[in-house]
Amino acid sequence: MNIKSLGYVGIGTANPGAWRDFAVEVLGMMPARAVPGEGWGEPGQPRPDTGRPEGVAEDGSVYLKMDERQWRVAVHKSEEDGKLLYFGLELDGHLELAAAVAELRAEGIEVREGTPADALARAVTGIAYCADPSGNQLELYYGPTTDYNFASPVPDLKFVAGALGVGHFNLFVDDQEKCFDFYTRVLGFKLSDYIRFGPDAALQFLRCNARHHSIAMVDMGAGNVLQHMLVEMTDIDDVGKTLDRAKRYGLDVVSTLGRHRNDGMLSFYMRAPGGFDVEVGCGGKLLDESWSPNEFCEGDVWGHDGLVEAVVEASETARARMQAAAS
Template sequence: MHGPSCAGWGRQRWIYGEWGTSALGCPIRPSGRRLLHQSSASCRRRHHRHRTKRFSSRVTSASGVSHCTAPRKQAEEIEARGVRDFVHLCDPSGVRIELYWGPTTDGGFVSPAGVPQFVAGELGFGHYVLLVPDLDEAMAFYRDVLGMKLTDYVIIGPGMSVQFLRCTARHHSVALTAVGPISALHHVAFEVTDIDQVGYALERATRAGCPITATLGRHKNDRMLSFYMRSPAGFEIEIGCGGRLIDDSTWVVSHLAGGDEWGHHGLTADSMSPAGALMAVDYDPLSEEAMTDPHALYAQLRAEDPVHYMAHYDAWALASFAAVWQVCSDTSSFSVSRGPTPNQILLGEPASDLTFAGLDPPQHRLRRRVLAPYYTREAADRDNAAIRAIACSVIEPLVRDRTRFDAYADYAHVVAGRFAATKAGVPVADADWLREQIAASFHREPGQRGTSEANMAAAIAVFTYLHDLVVASRHDRQRATGVLASLLDAVIEGVPLTDEQVAAELHTLMVTGSDTTEFGLAAALYHLARDPQQRTAVIADPALCIWAFAEALRLDHPTDILCRSARRDVEVGGRLIRQGQGLLLLWASANRDDAEYPDATRFDVHRRYERSLIFGHGQHKCIGEHIGLRMGAVMLEEFVLRVAMFEVDFAGVQRRRGEFLKGFNRMPVDVVIRDRTVSTS
C-alpha cells in the first residue's frame, strides 16, 4: 500500500497500545493469507525505520508471533522480500498485512510472459477485494487504522454493497463486502497499459485452460476494462486496463446501482455469495473428468450450483431436474437453432437445419410429423417380433458357443444397429459398417476438445453413403423401404424434401437408433451385477426387464448433454439467462436429482416415475421413446431367458469418453446357461 507520507504509521504505536491486540480487537499474528502493501519511496525513511523497528521489537514480545519475529527468521524474511525492514499485523478478518520500507531490489520487473509494463509504481500493485464477516469492523480498520479513504460504493443486490477504498490516486486499492459469516479473498487485480495487453492475457489464459469466471467487460466506477479468471488457489484474478485516477481535492463519494457498463458476465451477486465464493466445483464439459465420468462433478453442481455459469464459454450448465424440465417446456424462450450438441454451443461448430433435431417450431413439428407414425407405441408393438428375431439371432450363438462375451460390442450394439437400419430403410448388410463409422465419429482421444479430422471423416463417410442411397432410391423407388420411403414422398408446405434433408434425417435416426439403446442395455447388466438381489429378481421374472432397462437409462443416461440457446432474457432457477447465451442440459445429472427421485443414485428395478427425463421432455422429446424402450426390454429379456446367472468383469468395463454421448462401450460378462430349452416366441 502506497502512501504519500509514512508519518501516519506512527499512530500504530498508540493504536496498538497493548502490542498484541488492536483497539479493534484484532490480534497481531501471522496468517496463511498474505497480501503485500507497499509504502512510498517518498517516506521519511529515518522516522519510518525507527517506528517500524520499534513496532517490530515490541511485537516480538507478543504471544503467538515469536517464530516470525525472532532475529534470524526476521532477517531471512526481510532478505526474501528485498526490503530494509517490515512489520506485519492482521485485519479484523485475519488477513495478514505487511508494512515495509526501503526496497533494495535494483531495476524494474521483467515479466516472463512478455508483458511490457504493469501500471504500478506509486499507484501500488493494483487492488484486491475481500469478503468479510463484519463490514463495519473491516471499514473501521481500513479507514481509521490504515487511513484509507472511501471512494464510492456499489449496490450489487438486496442488502449487499461493495465499499471501494483508496490510498493513492488509484480509484481503489482495497474493496470490501460482507456476504455472510466468511472471510475470503475474492480477487486480486493487476492493471496493464492497454487493451491489447488485456487481450494477450486473455489469450494466454484461454490457451492454458484457465477457467474464465467473468467475460470481458467495463466497470462503472473505476472504468476498468477487464476479464476475470480463477487461480489454482481458488480466488480470482482480474486483468484490466484504463483504470480511473482520483483527485482528492475534487472527488465526492457516491454510490452506484450495479457494477458494470457492459459485459463481465459471471460476475454477479450470486458469485460473491458464500456458496459462490467458496464453491470448489470447476466444471468444464470438455475437461478429461467431465468427458470420462462426470457424476462426481454433477453431484457437486446439483448441491452447490445447479444453474452454473461457465464464463469461459459465456454459457450455462443446468444440473437440476427442475431447471432442465423448465427449459424443455419453454420453446418460446429457448431454441436449438445454434445446435443441440455441446461442441456447437461451446466451440461454435456449425449447426445444421437439415434435420428435425436442429429445427424450432413450427418447422420442427412439420418435419417430425413425417417420422412420427414409425415411432408410436403401436409401431413398437408392430416391431416387437422383428426386434426379438434380431436379438435372438445374435444372442443364441453367443451363449451357445461361449461362456464369456462383450454384452455391448457382441450383442447390444449389433442388435441396435441392425434394427435401426431396418427401420430407416437402410440395407441391413451395411448396418455393421455404418455402426462402426458412427462410433468412430464420436470417438474422442484423451485431451481432445471438439470434433477431430478423423471424427469428421467418419461422419462424412456415413452421410455420403446415406446420400448415395437416397439418390439411388429416388431413381428406383422399389429400393425404398421404411422411413426412407416416407421421406422421399414427403411434401411440407408444398415443397418436397431435398436429398440432403432426407440423408440428414436418416443420419439422425441411425445415430440415435444404434448408439444409445445399447448403452442402456450395458448399463442395465452393470447395475444388476452390482446388486445380486435385484439381479436374481430380474432373472426370475423377465417382466421386470423393461423397468430394469428404464432405471439403467435414468442412472446412466447415454445422452449426457443436449443444448439450447436463449431467445430472450429469462430466469431459470433464480439465475438470469441473457438472450443468446447457450445452455447445456445435463440429462445425466438431472436424472440423478434427489429432489425428483428419492435416493436417486440407487438402482431400483421397482422404482416407478410420476414424470421422467429419461427420454427428454417437451417439443424435442425423443421421437424413438417407445421403440427404444421396447428394444432395450427385449434385448434384456432374451439375455436373462438364456442365463441362470451372470457376472460382469468390472475390471474390464470401459466407458466411452465424450461430451455428448457416453456410456459403457465394453461390458464383459461371464454367463451360466440355463439347463432348459428356452422359448423365444
C-alpha cells in the same frame, strides 16, 4: 498514517509451481531474478547458480516481478488453497514506520516489530506486522529492494504498478464495520465509492493513492476470503492477448470482457490456480484529492457477463468450507 501503496501480496496454494507457470505464461509476470535473502553476486558478473529455476526459493516458494521492484507477488505452499497469507503496505521511511507502530499500539492493536532477518525475508529495509479485525495479516514496511531489469516473457507487455502498487484485491471479510474503521480511520485509506447489495451488504472500495482502489471488501457471510486480485496492464491489446492465452491454457474464464462503472477498468476475470479469481484489465481511473465518495448502482457499463455468478459461487464455496470446518 500515510500508506503509499499496496506493495506486495503473499498467496498460499497447494502447488506454487502451477502458479508460477500461470503467472509467467498467461499473465506475463517475470520470475524474480533473486528471491528475498539471496545474494546478487558481484557487480557485472553472472549471478551464482542456485540450481533452482529463477524466482523459486529453497522451500519452493515462488517470487514474481511486475516492474522495477525485486518482487511483487509471492506464492507459498499452503494447505489452504488460494489463501491470502499476507500483504505489504508501503511507508516512506523508518520514521514513518515507527510512527505507524506507535499509532497502532495507541489503538490497542497488537504489533510486532520485525528483525533485520524479517526484513531480509521480504527484501525490504524495515518491517512491522499486525492484523486487521478480520484476521488478514498486514506487513507495514519501507525501503523495498529495486531491480530495474524487468522484462516480461510476453514481448512488450507492461504492468501498471510502480508508485500505484501491485494492483488491488477484493476481500470477503467477517466484520466489515470494524474493518472499514481500521482501514480508514487508523490506516488512513479513503473511501472511493460503494455499491449496495441489499439493506445489509455493501461492497466498499478503498484507496491509498491515485489508483481508484487498492482494497475492496464486503461481508458475504463467508468468513475471511480472497475473492479476486487485479493485475493492470498498459494496453487493451495486452488484455485481449492475455484472454487468448488464458483460453489456450484451458483456464476457466469466469467473465466476459467488460468495463466497470466505478473505476472504469476494462477487464475480464479468470480462475487462477488455487481457486480465486484474477482480473486482468487496463484503463483504470486515477483519482485526486478533489474526488468525493459516492454510491453507484449497476456494476458495469457493459459486459462482465458471469461475474456476479462467480462472486456468488465464491461466497457459497467459502460458506461450505466454514460449515465443514465447524462440524
